[in-house]
Amino acid sequence: MGWLARLLAGLALLAAGVLFSPQTLRSGSDARISVKLSTYLRLAHLLSFSAAFGTVLWVTFIGGIIMFKNLPRHQFGNLQSKMFPAYFSTVAICCAISVASFGYQHPWKSSSSAERYQLGFLLSSLAFSLTNLFVFTPITIEMMRQRHKVERENNIGDEVGDSKNEEVAKANPRLAAMNRKFGMIHGLSSLSNIMTFGGLAFHSCYLAAKIDL
The missing domain is CATH 1.10.3900 (YacF-like)
Known part of the structure; x- marks a missing residue:
């Protein structure tokens, strides 16, 4: 598997984790489309x-x-x-x-x-x-x-x-x-x-x- 395929696979798994996180699933339809900026920032910081x-x-x-x-x-x-x-x-x-x-x-x-x-x-x-x-x-x-x-x-x-x-x-x-x-x-x-x-x-x-x- 080349580096690009590995990168895309990692990004796909990361996106799936964000979309199906408990916070997103418990939120309304608007939050499912656009997760709050603070969540992305905390995720970026942690990773x-x-x-x-x-x-x-x-x-x-x-x-x-x-x-x-x-x-x-x-x-x-x-x-x-x-x-x-x-x-x-x-x-x-x-x-x-x-x-x-x-x-x-x-x-x-x-x-x-x-x-x-x-x-x-x-x-x-x-x-x-x-x-x-x-x-x-x-x-x-x-x-x-x-x-x-x-x-x-x-x-x-x-x-x-x-x-x-x-x-x-x-x-x-x-x-x-x-x-x-x-x-x-x-x-x-x-x-x-x-x-x-x-x-x-x-x-x-x-x-x-x-x-x-």
Whole structure:
């Protein structure tokens, strides 16, 4: 099944869920034709937030670790260079939808302090994901490619798990300098990613308090 067919199938299921929701079925004929805007906004917020939270959770704590431990290091890096732009774009788009839908339902002037804090958490997640997308990721990818070139010249990079990089870098000042710079940028990118997750995690606690199970 191609991506377009999957998208259409997902949209069809989503539309069916909205049309046959209890709120719609209990409403009059006018509501069955046009569901209230607030329902769509809550749905958009819930879906976009859950997509962002789940994506960050999987990539950061599960998928990335599994790939790192089971792929040759250069293969892992090349895969990350293709995946990270899509990853941060997806998270940023979902965070933007969450911010817009939440902000529309809770205007700043009339919202409570708790709602303002939540909008701030969502905005921080959006800002950190955009920072990773437009600042850290391009720099990290370029530095990784340069370091891979030097490592190939020294016949390293195909190992899985423990890297031979540090051992070779002791006798290679150029590689050692690359490692320091790469480590700094990669560390900032990782910190930014954790801050994105943190903002979403705080908002998840807020939503949990609102759910009546």
